[in-house]
Amino acid sequence: MRVFPDKGRGIFALEDIKQGEVIEIAPVLVFSPKESDYVMQTQLRDYVFQWASNKSAAALGYGMVYNHSDNPNAYYQKREHRQDMIYIALKDIKAGEEIIVSYGDHWWKKRGVNPL
Amino acid sequence: MTDIIYPSSKIYIASSSLPKAGLGVFAREEIKEGEIIEESPILVIPEESLSNLVKTPLRDYYFAWGKGFLEGAVVFGYGSLFNHSYEPNAKYIKDLENNLVQFVAIKDLKQDEEILVNYNGHPEDKTKVWFEARNQR
Numbered sequence: 746m747r748v749f750p751d752k753g754r755g756i757f758a759l760e761d762i763k764q765g766e767v768i769e770i771a772p773v774l775v776f777s778p779k780e781s782d783y784v785m786q787t788q789l790r791d792y793v794f795q796w797a798s799n800k801s802a803a804a805l806g807y808g809m810v811y812n813h814s815d816n817p818n819a820y821y822q823k824r825e826h827r828q829d830m831i832y833i834a835l836k837d838i839k840a841g842e843e844i845i846v847s848y849g850d851h852w853w854k855k856r857g858v859n860p861l
Numbered sequence: 862m863t864d865i866i867y868p869s870s871k872i873y874i875a876s877s878s879l880p881k882a883g884l885g886v887f888a889r890e891e892i893k894e895g896e897i898i899e900e901s902p903i904l905v906i907p908e909e910s911l912s913n914l915v916k917t918p919l920r921d922y923y924f925a926w927g928k929g930f931l932e933g934a935v936v937f938g939y940g941s942l943f944n945h946s947y948e949p950n951a952k953y954i955k956d957l958e959n960n961l962v963q964f965v966a967i968k969d970l971k972q973d974e975e976i977l978v979n980y981n982g983h984p985e986d987k988t989k990v991w992f993e994a995r996n997q998r
Contacts, residue, residue, distance in 0.1 A: 789935060792904065
């Protein structure tokens with residue numbers, strides 16, 4: 746992971762990653778709907794993911810550090826039964842390239858922003 | 862400013878060896894006393910938001926942060942998953958300037974040993990940690 750003072754943080758490939766390879770499995774911490782309201786009143790609001798039944802979840806590991814693009818090179822799956830998120834390469838990714846996922850329209854709309 | 866943080870290749874996550882502790886962090890290889898185990902970036906939660914954070918399960922995960930420890934820090938990477946012990950084999954160092962928490966071995970660790978820190982900060986501080994105090998009420 747690299748940190749850019751002005752752009753925030755991002756995740757970068759240390760080595761070439763092939764399409765379909767698992768990049769990371771991030772355990773999550775799940776919040777009830779009521780707890781989610783409180784989380785949304787903190788700086789974590791931009792980091793949490795929607796979870797089943799109006800719950801939300803914070804991903805540990807580097808799960809909350811991947812940046813968004815509508816042209817991503819990776820995707821994630823929420824595995825509710827395992828309480829984790831799995832990050833998988835959507836394309837071949839070269840060493841040094843930033844790993845980017847799409848948060849989905851819902852993430853942006855919930856925060857009052859139209860996705861780019 | 863730290864430009865690059867490498868995820869630690871020295872650890873893995875599995876069910877804790879402690880009862881009811883959920884997940885824990887384990888040594889993937891031998892780690893020598895004094896070695897850095899992981900450097901975790903953090904997100905600062907200012908004092909005014911902390912009252913909301915503590916109404917969620919994150920109350921058991923965040924680190925006290927800032928001057929006077931009035932702020933909180935949510936720790937990314939695997940920094941939130943180290944379990945507590947009064948006989949720890951590692952310690953954490955808060956780097957307030959770079960918004961990092963560093964985890965360092967204070968004993969030689971064997972492969973597959975669970976890595977434990979004292980949540981009081983100082984490895985020898987036997988003050989009851991908050992969840993023990995809470996469970997006794």
